[in-house]
Amino acid sequence: MDDHSSAVTAVTASVSGGVGTITFDRPERRNALSLELFGALGDHLDAWRTDDDVAAVVLTGGEEMFCAGLDLDLQSGFTQETRAAYAAACLRVYGGLLDYPKPTVAACAGPTLGGGCDIAVFCDIRVGAENAVLGFPQVKFGLTPYFSPLWKIVGLSQAKLLTLTGDRIDAAEALRIGLLDRLVPTGTVVAAATAVAASIAATSTKSAMFNKEMVLRSPAMDPISALSFETMAYREIIWHPDVVERITDAFGAIRSTP
Structure with a gap:
């Protein structure tokens, strides 16, 4: 079990068989992103960067929801300070995922929206349940999404559709356009994503990190x-x-x- 406290941060974390699992645990808010959740997520990811017991990481919110995006309570009450803190949290977590030295797998179930969809996109692999709904509904409020690396995953045209309209898509459409890499029955996504991560971990931590480095650098x-x-x-x-x-x-x- 990871040493970090999770009760007050709405995140739990554990390590087993070379797989580190971070679970968003704010079901009453549909796992919405708070500064506390962002901070805990970043702390666990940072701790596992140099932990040889962790070869791959799974991010999940459970079988009913992944993450519904930014907590509207936070957004509606933004001050200069909290807005700056939120921007810094985004850069820390999204940037950390984008350049993470170990493979990451998102287990997407239910609402995977806004910042939650961003987290999934910034992971290396996305396993989705049939109940997953993905998209960037914040666009409907006039806000901007992250366009990159989304367009590198689904292509320019599909990325434009998602980010210009803010429309949501179901799991079948997400699989069709490549936003999801695998689709599994509802209720099995955490196990399926963990199996993918375990397969990666079985190659050894050193091998997983070498291969992740190639994944990061070779495309450029x-x-x-x-x-x-x-x-x-x-x-x-x-x-x-x-x-x-x-x-x-x-x-x-x-x-x-x-």
Whole structure:
């Protein structure tokens, strides 16, 4: 169990089998984003950056809701101070997810809206339940969404549709346009997302981090630079003791097979 207190921050966190799980726990507010929730989320993510027991991270709000976006109580009562604090919280959490050194998986159920949809988009992988509803309804109030990296996931035209209209889409449409990577029955999304993260964790923390680094850096490179970078990463990881042991064990198993 993670050491951080979670009772007062509406976030719980745990680590098992190489997977760190952060659960939003404000069901009475549909897991709406408060400064406290943002702070706790950022604290757990920061703590796990250098924790070798965590190879991959799952973000979830449970089976009924992911996150309905910014808490309207906070938004309606914005002051200069709280508005600045909220902007700083966005930069910290969204920026931290965007450049996170370990793979992240969002388990999207029910309302996955506004800032909640942003969190999902800033994760590496999105597993959705059939009851998921995604979108950026804050646009209807005249507010702006995050356009990037959404457009890199769903393409420019679909990103324009979502961010210019503020219309919500169901899980089937989200899967069709690529906003969701996998769709699973309602009530199973946390287990499905955890299974994906566990599969990543099984490669070892070091391998997961090397592969995440390639995921982060290679898309911005020209093809030859990417080839060189990925070859150097391979040369480095191939000599890691965990990898050497796995390869040796695998070849030993093959040789011993009749």
